[in-house]
Amino acid sequence: MNLLGKRILIGIGGGIAVYRVAELTRLLKKSGMEVRCVMTRSACEFVSPLTFEALTGEEVHTELFDLTGEREMGHIQLARWADAVIIAPATSNLIARFAHGIADDLLTTIMQVCDKPVLLAPAMNSSMWDATATQHNINTLLQNGISVVGPEAGELACGESGAGRLSEPRAIISALLPLLTKQNLNGQHWVINAGPTVEAWDDVRLLTNRASGMLGAMLADLAVIKGAEVSLIAGPGTPETHPDIKRFDVESAKQMHTACKHEAAEADVFIATAAVSDFRFDKVCQGKLKRGDTTSMSVNMIANPDIVAEIAAMQKRPTKVIAFAAEASDHIEHARAKLVKKGVDAIIANDISNMGSDKSNGWWISDTETFAIESVTKFEFAQSIINHIMEN
Incomplete structure (x- = not known):
């Protein structure tokens, strides 16, 4: 604000x-x-x-x-x-x-x-x-x-x-x-996920990504300040948030999946900002996996659940389900395809170059409209997203 x-x-x-x-x-x-x-x-x-x-x-x-x-x-x-x-x-x-x-x-x-x-x-x-x-x-x-x-x-x-x-x-x-602040969201329950997830390979090594959780944390802060009851499912490194937020700190995609589905069952709005790992290791090794004399190694990966798609398909789903699509090119085209595939109400496309930085901009895409969200900082980006969700 x-x-x-x-x-x-x-x-x-x-x-x-x-x-x-x-x-x-x-x-x-x-x-x-x-x-x-x-x-x-x-x-x-x-x-x-x-x-x-x-x-x-x-x-x-x-x-x-x-x-x-x-x-x-x-x-x-x-x-x-x-x-x-x-x-x-x-x-x-x-x-x-x-x-x-x-x-x-x-x-x-x-x-x-x-x-x-x-x-x-x-x-x-x-x-x-x-x-x-x-x-x-x-x-x-x-x-x-x-x-x-x-x-x-x-x-x-x-x-x-x-x-x-x-x-x-x-x-x-x-x-x-x-x-x-006007309490425009009083009586609503918002669920937001944020940050990266990490997938263990052994007790030392992890698979993760560059997401910072900044945008999700800002969205959660803005929503609670406007009067919403907010649940934040936060991946590692997600910044500290407002004390009135009901926060769940998780690590893996499976943990985030469980927490999101539980909280979304009674939610009015679900916003999926988290950069969830698409895959996890099929086998997690105990201790530290030794390199030995090998010069290459193959691992088997299995798909993680598509959290936002599952929540959009729930029988008792939130009124609004908003997804994010971090893309390197053809942002709007890829986001529209995901909009249909995931069955969400809207999707926000942004560029992968903004991951981990304080900058953000992108496009709001739904069945009825597509427009650019012009902003400079992640905070301004978050404010624009909150305002548009409230208006629609």
Whole structure:
């Protein structure tokens, strides 16, 4: 999704985890968002406002009774300016004040008038997090439509272990993205496979290909951000994906076949981006096969299942089954032949030269239309594919 120009207000609470909010701020800015910060007095005891002014290029707001700001009702203007609000770290004290409508400083007053999406990222001692009052307050805020990410379990600043760690900055951003995106795919289940498969010859050697899994991972991320329930069957090397994705890491074509058919049985959309090995070794040798004195060797290969064709032929099939065809030449001609042979609803032809790179372009081909998907990056390519699936 295009994050350029999205406006994020970060409300920074007073806790030791505040230092990690600096990295969150940097990542938001790097993504092209505009960021402004409001710090509580307690937060200023841990980190100077100058830190966040340097990261955002904006004045950090700390006081409710800033006369210049309040002539323009500064707290209301900040709430209206934002597309979304992140509270990090959301301390037990802040959570309680938000839940009970207390407005006694700038941040809590902003929350009183805020009608934009709010994401809380709690961080505190595990005993405080588990306390009945804190859980009651969190449930109150959830019922009021506020989103929560974390906290994570692990070693805490106090030396204890348990739930209470601030979520990683990238996890917070992943939780933020759906709040900035229309949930067009809400209620749908999408299944996507991605990456290469590997076929063992012996316990050392493998047969595989150059696929990176980048495109499939991007499609999965975009679909879940737009509200879909997403299952990703990921071959080796497929990049890390959104935490809300139900991910199955597999190696061989047979493993991918089993996982895809299981998940596709209840899916609305199936997208086959994976570069599945067409063949596997008839016999897998134990240990390491010795070369010996031979100068040549013959092996017997057997065909792997055609995953997308089998899913397209299922009695209870997904509403839309989309295949991919990586070709070296005559892309549209070969893709049309595969469209008929596999029985899919559409097929996307792309060039093998893009395998493993960040570049991608190709053609969308169905029974009724053929057109070029003009793009530069894989991310733009993925966005175009998602948009076209939604429109058809």
